[in-house]
Amino acid sequence: MTKKLTGDNIFKVLAAVMAASAAVILIINAYILITGSTLILQQEGINFLIGKNWNPVIGRESFGVLPFVMGTLVTSSIALLIGVPLSLGIAIFLVEMAPKAVKVPISYLVELLAAVPSVIFGLWGLFILRFWVQNYVETPLNTYLGWFPLFSGTPLGLDFFTAGIILAIMIIPTVASVSREVLTAVPDSIREGAYSIGATKWEVIRHWVLSYGRSGIFGAVILGLGRAVGETMAVTMVIGNAPNAMPTSLFSPGQTLPSLIANGFLEAPTPLEKSAYIGAGLVLLLISLIINIVAHVMVTRVLKVKGGAVE
Amino acid sequence: MFHSYGFRKFKNKLFFVLCLLCVVIAVVPLLSILYEVIARGAPQINLEFLTANGLQGGIGPAIQGTLILIGLTSIMGIPLGVLSGIYLAEYGNNKYASWMRTINDILTEFPSIVVGITAYSIIVVGLIGTFSPIAGAIALSFMLVPIVARTTEESIKLVPNSVREASMALGAHRWRTIFSVVLPSAKNGMITGTLLAVARVAGETAPILLTIMGNSYFFQGMNQPMDALPLRIFLNSRQPSAELQAEAWGAALILILMVLVLNIGVRLASRGRLRR
Amino acid sequence: MSNLEEKMSSVNLNAWFGQKQVLKDISMSIKAHTVTAIIGPSGCGKSTFIRTLNRMHELVPGARMSGQILLDGTDIYGNEVDPVRVRRRVGMVFQKPNPFPTMSIYDNVAAGLRLTGTKKGKNLDKVVRTSLEQATLWDEVKDDLKKPGTSISGGQQQRLCIARAIALQPEVILMDEPCSALDPIATAKIEELVVQLKENYTVVIVTHNMQQAGRVSDYTAFMYLGQLIEFGDTTTVFENPKSELTEKYITGKFG
Numbered sequence: 001m002t003k004k005l006t007g008d009n010i011f012k013v014l015a016a017v018m019a020a021s022a023a024v025i026l027i028i029n030a031y032i033l034i035t036g037s038t039l040i041l042q043q044e045g046i047n048f049l050i051g052k053n054w055n056p057v058i059g060r061e062s063f064g065v066l067p068f069v070m071g072t073l074v075t076s077s078i079a080l081l082i083g084v085p086l087s088l089g090i091a092i093f094l095v096e097m098a099p100k101a102v103k104v105p106i107s108y109l110v111e112l113l114a115a116v117p118s119v120i121f122g123l124w125g126l127f128i129l130r131f132w133v134q135n136y137v138e139t140p141l142n143t144y145l146g147w148f149p150l151f152s153g154t155p156l157g158l159d160f161f162t163a164g165i166i167l168a169i170m171i172i173p174t175v176a177s178v179s180r181e182v183l184t185a186v187p188d189s190i191r192e193g194a195y196s197i198g199a200t201k202w203e204v205i206r207h208w209v210l211s212y213g214r215s216g217i218f219g220a221v222i223l224g225l226g227r228a229v230g231e232t233m234a235v236t237m238v239i240g241n242a243p244n245a246m247p248t249s250l251f252s253p254g255q256t257l258p259s260l261i262a263n264g265f266l267e268a269p270t271p272l273e274k275s276a277y278i279g280a281g282l283v284l285l286l287i288s289l290i291i292n293i294v295a296h297v298m299v300t301r302v303l304k305v306k307g308g309a310v311e
Numbered sequence: 312m313f314h315s316y317g318f319r320k321f322k323n324k325l326f327f328v329l330c331l332l333c334v335v336i337a338v339v340p341l342l343s344i345l346y347e348v349i350a351r352g353a354p355q356i357n358l359e360f361l362t363a364n365g366l367q368g369g370i371g372p373a374i375q376g377t378l379i380l381i382g383l384t385s386i387m388g389i390p391l392g393v394l395s396g397i398y399l400a401e402y403g404n405n406k407y408a409s410w411m412r413t414i415n416d417i418l419t420e421f422p423s424i425v426v427g428i429t430a431y432s433i434i435v436v437g438l439i440g441t442f443s444p445i446a447g448a449i450a451l452s453f454m455l456v457p458i459v460a461r462t463t464e465e466s467i468k469l470v471p472n473s474v475r476e477a478s479m480a481l482g483a484h485r486w487r488t489i490f491s492v493v494l495p496s497a498k499n500g501m502i503t504g505t506l507l508a509v510a511r512v513a514g515e516t517a518p519i520l521l522t523i524m525g526n527s528y529f530f531q532g533m534n535q536p537m538d539a540l541p542l543r544i545f546l547n548s549r550q551p552s553a554e555l556q557a558e559a560w561g562a563a564l565i566l567i568l569m570v571l572v573l574n575i576g577v578r579l580a581s582r583g584r585l586r587r
Numbered sequence: 588m589s590n591l592e593e594k595m596s597s598v599n600l601n602a603w604f605g606q607k608q609v610l611k612d613i614s615m616s617i618k619a620h621t622v623t624a625i626i627g628p629s630g631c632g633k634s635t636f637i638r639t640l641n642r643m644h645e646l647v648p649g650a651r652m653s654g655q656i657l658l659d660g661t662d663i664y665g666n667e668v669d670p671v672r673v674r675r676r677v678g679m680v681f682q683k684p685n686p687f688p689t690m691s692i693y694d695n696v697a698a699g700l701r702l703t704g705t706k707k708g709k710n711l712d713k714v715v716r717t718s719l720e721q722a723t724l725w726d727e728v729k730d731d732l733k734k735p736g737t738s739i740s741g742g743q744q745q746r747l748c749i750a751r752a753i754a755l756q757p758e759v760i761l762m763d764e765p766c767s768a769l770d771p772i773a774t775a776k777i778e779e780l781v782v783q784l785k786e787n788y789t790v791v792i793v794t795h796n797m798q799q800a801g802r803v804s805d806y807t808a809f810m811y812l813g814q815l816i817e818f819g820d821t822t823t824v825f826e827n828p829k830s831e832l833t834e835k836y837i838t839g840k841f842g
Contacts, residue, residue: 007487015398016398032429108578120514122548233520236545288422296413473681474687477685479674481674481678487704
């Protein structure tokens with residue numbers, strides 16, 4: 001049949017064009033970042049990625065983002081190490097244990113945690129969490145285990161560790177809610193089979209439910225990683241913002257890629273330095289894209305989200 | 312794999328307690344945040360604080376700026392997101408749509424500072440040449456579109472197919488069916504989701520940090536820097552002045568009230584409706 | 588009965604969902620102002636068949652068909668034919684009552700006219716009333732026209748859906764197991780209504796229930812595994828079936 005210019009076709013085409021919004025936004029961002037960073041990439045070449053020195057002083061310029069990539073990895077790892085077990089505990093509690101009367105308010109509170117703006121997490125981190133961490137975690141660890149490189153330095157509470165903890169709290173809603181969906185998608189027949197051979201709830205969850213849902217949970221974890229990597233404000237406010245610091249101790253101040261940009265981008269005086277910040281943005285974009293694509297594949301495969309109504 | 316019955320029982324109990332503990336640990340920061348924001352913010356709040364400009368120690372320009380950003384961002388972002396979501400839900404059964412859906416999903420977790428750089432490069436350096444509310448709104452709508460598209464798609468998919476069939480069988484056109492029958496049925500979900508998305512985006516700081524820069528004065532034009540609540544909180548928090556930091560807490564209370572009232576209100580409203 | 592005018596017919600109709608053929612070479616004729624019942628066990632293709640009669644079949648992803656459906660002698664699958672126009676002439680009532688959830692009773696009946704942009708104004712009140720009267724629902728809802736269409740009972744909802752179809756003044760009304768979700772009393776009302784409807788319309792009704800087919804229809808078609816096994820006037824099909832399969836089905840030996 002030939003396509004005629006009916007109201008139906010016009011609307012369909014219009015909506016189809018709009019459906020490309022996300023793709024267009026992605027392309028615009030990628031284009032701007034790539035063109036914006038050509039200057040620095042020409043200047044520094046591969047050194048931009050593997051260089052450990054970020055020095056904007058005119059005449060002695062050197063721009064290497066490795067310390068900030070490492071900073072991002074360190075804070076995100078802390079976030080996952082602390083945030084993932086907590087999120088899984090919450091998800092398991094909500095799906096497998098909680099009575100209905102408790103389930104609703106708790107999932108409500110977890111969702112509220114997601115609604116808190118990141119700048120408020122940062123404010124709280126800067127004026128409250130920081131002192132908790134400094135007094136109750138870092139100082140004891142430093143006093144008794146200070147010989148261990150990870151716990152060395154002067155614990156001030158504004159460092160990789162606190163940034164990691166803030167991120168851990170911030171990824172809980174994402175990881176917990178996706179894990180919850182994954183656990184809910186585990187068929188009851190799996191549980192019944194396990195109970196029928198006399199397993200306890202803990203055994204059922206550990207040996208059957210978690211192993212059945214593991215790739216979905218892995219996807220949830222990766223999604224959390226994506227959030228942690230891209231988070232800017234809260235981290236910027238608590239990480240101490242040491243210029244140019246390769247992470248050596250958890251208790252030393254540092255920078256992540258987003259905090260580097262947030263701190264320095266506007267003040268950058270020369271086109272070269274501006275381009276260096278845009279280049280850092282490009283690196284961040286690539287890392288985040290890879291993480292999110294992996295997460296998307298893992299999660300959709302498990303939840304088998306099928307799209308589309310009747311055509 | 313199984314040990315003595317008593318030990319297994321004990322592990323089972325322990326596991327329950329641990330999971331409960333996780334919930335408690337996650338709720339503590341939330342309660343602490345709410346408590347601190349109220350305790351430290353509330354003493355700041357008075358009419359002058361809410362209406363005076365930055366030089367007089369008020370956050371009037373920040374409140375105004377956030378409202379302007381919400382307005383501009385909604386105008387730019389919501390139509391794109393909604394139409395996009397309609398396509399994905401109603402015509403989304405093809406390769407093109409599934410690609411667009413994937414890209415949309417990926418974009419919802421986009422690093423917010425990156426859209427700031429992009430809007431800065433396009434508007435602040437390029438088209439307008441100055442810091443501008445428009446640049447801020449563009450950055451924020453980059454974040455809004457994918458969330459609105461997704462929530463629209465999800466709401467529309469909840470509309471039973473029988474409703475579509477009934478309309479088509481009456482000889483209604485597809486677009487007419489969508490607008491007169493499907494969208495009214497999906498309306499509650501779409502409004503809830505969109506308001507939540509706007510609330511989330513309104514609290515973002517990174518994209519506007521690079522695009523509107525901040526201002527002590529009330530709105531001065533589309534080619535001038537502007538203030539906004541999240542930005543004011545961030546900038547004041549780094550000042551070595553107890554007074555300015557206290558203002559940050561006051562601003563935080565207003566921001567969190569805006570976001571949470573919207574959040575809780577919308578959820579309660581939509582739940583009430585479902586029950587009826 | 589053969590002197591009756593033919594309203595619709597299918598000619599060598601085949602239909603598929605993806606690779607699976609669900610209708611095989613079906614040819615049959617539907618006479619004007621009669622009730623034609625289509626019976627057969629679940630999955631025999633009877634629903635698919637009536638959905639080809641108003642081009643609803645093609646809305647399902649992966650659905651295809653070949654052959655012809657003639658309405659007053661014109662192929663409704665012809666290149667120049669707009670499916671939307673076909674559906675205005677051939678109305679449909681579904682298995683489960685599906686009033687529009689966001690609309691009042693009044694708006695539900697008026698929906699067809701509004702959605703297709705045909706009529707507006709004072710006339711609408713009259714059309715709504717006549718349609719509800721023809722659907723024998725008027726007396727029950729005349730004081731509640733502003734209430735949501737989903738607030739009445741299942742049987743009333745189904746008659747509302749019939750009124751909604753009638754409001755467009757179609758020529759043919761297709762009913763896809765309209766009573767399967769209803770209790771016996773509501774079913775009796777719908778059956779009574781079906782018989783009345785043939786005065787103004789041509790009715791094709793799919794049913795699971797042979798007694799129902801016997802009570803309401805003038806012609807009966809028996810389908811099995813996508814094929815039309817037997818077609819004739821209802822009395823003959825029920826009392827003196829030509830095919831052994833039909834006899835087995837009617838006497839309850841399978842299905």
